[in-house]
Amino acid sequence: SFGVIADIQHADAEDGYDFWGCRRRYYRHSLRLLRAAVEAWAAERPPPAFVLQLGDCIDGVNARSGAAEAEAALERVLAALGRLRVPVHHAWGNHELYNFGRARLEQSGLRSRPPPSSGPPAAPPGDCHAYHFCPVPRFRFVLLDGYELSALGRDADSPRHRAALRLLREKNHNADLNSPAGLKEPQFVEFNGGFSQAQLDWFNDVLKYSDENQEKVVVLGHLPIHPDASDNVCLAWNYRDALSVIHSHQCVVCFLAGHLHDGGYCLDSHGVHHLTLEGVIETPPESNAFGTIYVYDDKMVLKGRGRISDRVMCF
Helix, strand or coil, X not given: CEEEECCCCECCCCCEECCCCCCEECCCXXXXXXXXXXXXXXXXXXXXXXEEECCCCECCHHHHCCHHHHHHHHHHHHHHHHCCCCCEEECCCHHHHHHCCHHHHHCCCCCCCCCCCCCXXXXXXXXXXXXEEEEECCEEEEECCXXXXXXXXXXXXXXXXXXXXXXXXXXXXXXXXXXXXXXXXXXXXXXXXXXXXXXXXXXXXXXXXXXXXXXXXXXXXXXXXXXXXXXXXXXXCCHHHXXXXXXXXXXXXXXXXXXXXXXXXXECCCCCEEEECCCHHHCCCCCXXXXXXXXXXXXXXXXXXXXXXXXXXXX
């Protein structure tokens, strides 16, 4: 089994509201909910083999108080997760990148890439935070980096930043690049990002290896990639490209994401389950939002807590 949690968005700050000013965010209390999740996982017998933290573990409001505040918030989150004593795999979301550049994240506790093992190439080239791991024979997990193409996290004068901003401005003519108003493709906002061709080629190679070796694959990332498991605004920029890689192989059984705090789910036309987890940050203090997924030969069973529903995902 393994634990799942998304969008903790902790900050030592009074409660606030979302981008649109209407959804309450419990910045301080989210850390208490994380600690409660860790206690619940630790009490399970056997405990989960690892935890997937699906991104946005600290909130962008930390950055307004300076780098020291962001570092302290991250330290509190990592300390809470560290009490479990099992590996934690971290997706990077937009809120990590509001607080830290990619170079700093590479040096932080959020760099969770395991040592290379046999099998397909360990990771794409460059500073892409994508990798795969195989905790048990014939069951592989692939973490994607949905902000490799992004206006966030790189120096403003870097070629990668300029290219991402150019693409964003081609698709989004609003003065506020976080606004989807009037867009034909509303996912082209600054709080989203996309996958480079190099990452997609690497992803294709990993899935080819898994097909050839009769493996089942769970893919995860911060950003959802299926419109029926998200709203149209919260998708990865080039979500169709990632979907088409998945659909050209037989091995993928599930895609796990965060980002959309309401959560979502669909079973797509190729039999892939897309599960978007409800966010801790908008979960009232008396509830929670995490789960444990139990893996069997022919299905995965999600035991949800608080806002997250139980679910059986057959394959």
